[in-house]
Amino acid sequence: MKMRTKLSMLFVVLLGLTLVLGACSANNNTGEQTASTAEVQQNSGAKEVIKISVGEDDYGARMLNYAAAFKALNEELVAEGKNVEVVEDILPAVGDDELVLQAQAGQWRDISMNSSLDIGWELDAGLIQPIDWLKESEVFKTLPQNLWDIMEYQGHVYGAIQDMDASPLYINKTALKTLGWSDADIEGLPDRVLKGDFTMDDMLNIATEAVDKKVTKYGLVSDGLDNISVQDINNQIMGFEPYDQEQSKVIFDKKGITDTYNFWEKGIESGAITKDFAALEDVGFGYFVNGDVMFFIGGTGSYNNMKEAYGKSDKEFEDWFYANNTFSLIPAGSKGGKPGSLANPRLYYVSSKVDEKKMPYVQRIIELAMAPNLQMDHTLASGKLPVTRSGQEDPRFSESRFLNDVAYMLDYTKVRPPHLAYPSYLQQQIKGLEALMVKGATAEEAYALFEGNYKQGVDQDQVIFR
Amino acid sequence: MNLARLKKKSYPYLFLAPFAILTLMFFVIPALATLWMAATNLDRKMKADFIGFGNFQRIFADINILPIIKVTLIYVFFSLVLTVAFSLLLAICTQYLVKNKKLGALYRVIWLIPSTMPGLVYVVFWKYIFNPTPGGFANKIVMYFGLEQPISWFNDAGLLIIIIAGVISGASGGMILFSASINSIPEDVYKAARVDGAKDRSIIRDIILPALKWPIMYVTVTSTIGLFASYNFILLATRGGPVVDTTTLALYGYQQAFNRLEYGYGAAISVIVVIISLLLTLLLFRLFDFNKLIRPPRIED
Structure with a gap:
């Protein structure tokens, strides 16, 4: 066989190999990026695995609190005798522009965090859905009314407040x-x-x-x-x-x-x-x-x-x-x-792609991540304030003179309108x-x-x- | 046509195919997509309605466009002239005037450093130098000499700093190209000129510069296109501010698309950038007498 022919054959083989590998890789990605029900699957031990994707946010103790919430939820599921395991899938932190483009490409974060300011445009872009179940949530029962106002937009609750600040x-x-x-x-x-x-x-x-x-x-x-x-x-x-x-x-x-x-x-x-x-x-x-x-x-x-x-x-x-x-x-x-x-409080948002089957688990993750002690962990790491009264009852809160002294400001604190x-x-x-x-x-x-x-x-x- | 002949004829196309596919995927399709987006109202909702020239009408009514075009022209003109002039100066100095070849090469390598630095590091370096607080390098110097308040360099002279930083980083590419061209001039030509009594100045004017016409045109055209399309350094250094004092058209297009999530409008601005670049490129071709430059050589093989 001539050298030129050999070379051309080698080239065609390499090209074919590249295309095949590329296709395999694309398949893998698609598998990872498919949201919601497709991620609810049975593993080999017949245990139902539910993957919940969360957007990365390293500020304060946010990621540690997510991890603690997943751990706690799995323990609760075992205690309840349910044959379900909830798995955390951390997706990299992105800006608003990438959030939109990634959603367009099919990669949704089941739970994401953004400013309270972002409700309007995220809703307009079809990224989030109402989470009115929050009104009945035990964890948020001690949330002051002015903070409820932050989470509501056009008659619905769209975000669960994660932390709070004041501007002294x-x-x-x-x-x-x-x-x-x-x-x-x-x-x-x-x-x-x-x-x-x-x-x-x-x-x-x-x-x-x-x-x-x-x-x-x-x-x-x-x-x-x-x-x-x-x-x-x-x-x-x-x-x-x-x-x-x-x-x-x-x-x-x-x-x-x-x-x-x-x-x-x-x-x-x-x-x-x-x-x-x-x-x-x-x-x-x-x-x-x-x-x-x-x-x-x-x-x-x-x-x-x-x-x-x-x-x-x-x-x-x-x-x-x-x-x-x-x-x-x-x-x-x-x-x-x-x-x-x-x-400028941070809110948990729930993707518009989270369906009825997955929503209860998403809800429990958010509620568990907002446990009073975890709120306080975040306060110590960030300087932001716990949002619920129960969060402020953590003994570590009263140990800090500044946090105690500044807490009254929450009653006077407003946020920027979440309007588009x-x-x-x-x-x-x-x-x-x-x-x-x-x-x-x-x-x-x-x-x-x-x-x-x-x-x-x-x-x-x-x-x-x- | 027999099979062997067909195979032979197909080889070039076969070899070109991967690159053609890549060009199609990463150049032609995005360019067409940009044109399509420019004719739509695509925004964060990711729903595109065809609006024809609506975005272009909006550009002409935009109160920021005139100041931004002015900034863009100042930025491109001064960056271009200074980059080409500086590249030429460096090349002539290191390749012709400095007789010690090793020293010249070393100097060129040093000048390559800014262009090899990652963009982010390069911006951090300039931001450190012109930090607006008393801790900034430039402020330490001026305050040492008695100035009481630090200077907000990027606020007061943002565009100038951006142009200087761009020239220092961009000059090395042209310098290498010009140096190679100067190096290709046969030594005999210089010797003959000197025998005829030519001084360095006339050698540079009558031998070196004419020989550099093609590379100068290449550097000028590619720099013009690059400068019109560039915004990274400005975005990281000043974000286009204060107000729009350092906002170029390309940056404005980026801001509309990725900060305001108005992809259609951003795409329309980028189409304008491309059109202006193309027109200027054609003008430069005419200026450099491009047709004459690419005329077939008279010397027969």
């Missing part, structure tokens, strides 16, 4: 003393905030004074420009949340928005807020620990960040923190207004803020940019423009 205003007590505040004045400040006697403008004035007198380098710092703290400030300035729950529409309020931009403009002009506000996202809490910041707005998790930045034991940090700092809710926008707090048109509202509002902070735009120009960008990219039927 961390206050530099030492700096206040340098500015001439008495101990009594400082101790009374959180109460004044609670009564609406201390407003956002008061806060900005003190921040300006601290910077002017070089008591602190920064007046007001937050944990990022596109983080909830900024939304919290904006909501407080406006005096309302830009969402009409009854009509299920986002509110685009010209006066309210202009007021917020005016606040930021004033802050920048006075020096209380620096134009590199956004750049301080990952270092702001460290600067607060160094005493360089008058007011810092973050989450309850920021306490853990500060502890790490301080670099000493929990007790030493706690002593230092309370000796030099205090915290309050976010002040009201005007005298007599309500103080606020905003959170809201994520774009946030993005475009931040663009306006960026223009104001970095490019020197006026409040009016920032508003015009926000309005123009928002109107061109949103279904205007979903928004109340006023």
